[in-house]
Amino acid sequence: MTRxxxxxxxxxxxxxxxxxVPVQALAKAIARASPSFSREDExxxxxxxxxxxRFFADCAHPATGLVKDRNRVSGxxxxxxxxxxxxxxxxxxxxxxxxxxxxxxxEARERVRTTLQFLRERMPHEHGFFFHFVNWRTGEREWKCxxxxxxxxxxxxxxxxxxxxxxxxxxQRWAGEIYARVDWAxxxxxxxxxxxxxxxxxxxxxxxWDTYCEHMMLYLLAIGSRSHPIxxxxxxxxxxxxxxxxxxxxxxxxxxxxxxxxxxxxFDFRGxxxxxxxxxxxxxxxTRAHRAFCxxxxxRFPHFGDDVWGITASDSRKGYVV
Numbered sequence: 001m002t003r004x005x006x007x008x009x010x011x012x013x014x015x016x017x018x019x020x021v022p023v024q025a026l027a028k029a030i031a032r033a034s035p036s037f038s039r040e041d042e043x044x045x046x047x048x049x050x051x052x053x054r055f056f057a058d059c060a061h062p063a064t065g066l067v068k069d070r071n072r073v074s075g076x077x078x079x080x081x082x083x084x085x086x087x088x089x090x091x092x093x094x095x096x097x098x099x100x101x102x103x104x105x106x107e108a109r110e111r112v113r114t115t116l117q118f119l120r121e122r123m124p125h126e127h128g129f130f131f132h133f134v135n136w137r138t139g140e141r142e143w144k145c146x147x148x149x150x151x152x153x154x155x156x157x158x159x160x161x162x163x164x165x166x167x168x169x170x171x172q173r174w175a176g177e178i179y180a181r182v183d184w185a186x187x188x189x190x191x192x193x194x195x196x197x198x199x200x201x202x203x204x205x206x207x208x209w210d211t212y213c214e215h216m217m218l219y220l221l222a223i224g225s226r227s228h229p230i231x232x233x234x235x236x237x238x239x240x241x242x243x244x245x246x247x248x249x250x251x252x253x254x255x256x257x258x259x260x261x262x263x264x265x266x267f268d269f270r271g272x273x274x275x276x277x278x279x280x281x282x283x284x285x286x287t288r289a290h291r292a293f294c295x296x297x298x299x300r301f302p303h304f305g306d307d308v309w310g311i312t313a314s315d316s317r318k319g320y321v322v
Contacts, residue, residue, distance in 0.1 A: 046100075049096065049100075050100070050102055052093075053093050053096065053097050053102060055071065056086075056089065056090035056093040056094070057093075057097070057103070058071075058075065059071045059086075060087075060090055060111070060115075060136075061082070061136040061137055062114075063114070063118075063137070064114070064115070064118045064122075064136060064137065064138075064139060065087065065090075065091075065111060065112075065114045065115025065116075065118055065119075066082035066084075066087050066115070066118070066134060066136040066139065067082055067083070067086040067087045067089070067090040067136070068080075068081065068082050068083075068086065068136055069081050069082060069083035069086055069133060070315065080135050080136050080137060081133050081134070081135065081136070081142050081143075082133070082134050082135070082136035083132060083133055083134075083151065084130045084131070084132060084134065084148070084151045084152060084154070084155040085132075085150075085151040085154040085155065087115065087155055087158065088151075088154040088155035088156065088157055088158035088159070089154065089158060089265075090115075090158065091112060091115060091155075091158030091159060091161060091162050092157070092158045092161045092162075092265070092266070094108040094111055094112055094162070095108070095161050095162060095165040095166070098165070098166075099165075109166055109168060109171070112162045112166060112168075112171055113168070113170060113171060113174075116159065116162070116171060116174040116175055116178065117174060118139065119155075119159070119174075119178055120174050120177055120178055122139055123139040124139060124140065124141065125147075125181075126147050126198065126200075127181075127182070127183035127186045127187070128152075128178075128181040128182030128183055128228075129147045129148070129149060129152045129182060129183075129187065129197075129198070130147065130148070130151070130152050130155060131145055131146070131147055131148070132145040132146055132147075132148035132151045132197070133145045144199070144201070146196070146197035146198065146199050146205060147197050147198040147199065148196070148197045149187050149194055149195060149196060149197055149209070149218060150196070150209070150214065150215060150218055152182065153215075153217050153218040153221050154217070154262065156178070156179055156182070156221055157217055157221070157265070157266040159175045159178050159179060160175060160179060160266075161266060162175055163175035163176060179221075179225070180225070180226070180227040180228075181227070182221075182225065182227075182228060183228040184221075184222035184225055184228050184229065184230050185228050185229075185230055186228070187222075188230060189204045191208060192208075192234070192237055193208040193209055193210050193234065193237055193238060194208060194209045194215075194218060194219070194222065194230070195207070195208055195209075196208065196209065209238060210237075210238050210239060211238055211239045211240075211241065211253045212238060212239065212240045212241065212251050212252070212253060212259075213253055213255055213259040214258065214259045214260075214261075214262035214263055215238070215263075216263040216267070216279065217262065217263040217266060217267060219234065219235055219238075220263075220267060222234075223235060235274070236274075236275075236276070240276050240277065241253060245289045245292070245293065246288075246289055246292040246293070248285045248288055248289045248292075249285070250282050250285035250286050250289065251276075251277055251282050252286055255322075256311060256312040256313045256322060257286065257287065257290045257310055257311065257312045258312045258313060260282070260283040260286040260287065261283065263279075264279075264280070264283060269283075287310075290309065290310055290311065291309045291310070293311070294308075294309035294310065294311065295309065
């Protein structure tokens with residue numbers, strides 16, 4: 001598996017990511033696998049997506065584009081902590097909003113320009129990596145948090161989505177520069193796999209991305225870099241533990257369901273697999289298992305059912321719980 005076949009074009013959806021399948025054949029395979037939706041389904045998805053987008057539109061600082069990590073449902077929330085992961089999702093949401101006409105003409109483009117310029121010129125970074133939590137006005141580090149490899153990857157996925165979507169030379173140039181300066185080899189810290197992060201006070205975190213989870217996008221970005229790549233063989237270096245529940249067997253570290261979703265937000269794994277797994281199908285199986293698990297909890301939590309299910313990391317009465 002070469003770097004070229006692993007990452008032909010991030011912005012284009014990584015058309016030959018894992019197998020080197022020709023683009024035309026892959027497109028046909030995806031078309032066959034794509035489900036059909038009724039008008040009611042489409043209307044529901046439109047309503048849900050548009051409502052979700054409002055968080056990213058309302059909770060982004062107008063001068064920096066940084067998106068709050070969380071906000072009260074009422075909207076009245078004076079907390080100023082943003083996360084780079086939320087900002088990456090927010091950049092992607094702007095592309096969707098522009099495509100669907102949820103913003104005034106040109107507004108999404110200007111928001112993206114504002115965000116990318118801030119990230120490129122003013123946002124503190126180390127070897128191209130950003131701190132996990134930052135002040136949404138200044139970009140300065142909050143809570144003595146780590147320089148996060150995975151959250152930088154989520155941010156970069158949003159940055160590169162904008163590079164592909166907008167026919168704007170400035171956006172494309174700034175996005176390319178932000179991606180190119182990330183020194184992935186540095187984040188290896190002389191080891192075999194990428195570190196979770198780094199702190200100015202204590203150096204690299206002890207944990208590494210050594211087991212299947214949401215990190216597939218992280219390794220794809222690192223392997224595909226033209227400026228600071230890591231060897232493509234590292235893709236095979238992390239563990240892929242098998243798990244079985246309700247007759248469903250799939251790869252999982254027994255983590256929340258988001259680990260099976262995040263990489264799929266930007267990389268289309270349909271029709272591709274490596275010698276270990278079909279990762280799209282693996283996430284489908286994980287989703288079915290989570291749904292079956294929630295159905296068994298309906299006795300304790302009556303609101304669970306066919307339409308309300310899925311357990312993931314989130315806020316609770318006791319604060320953030322994984």
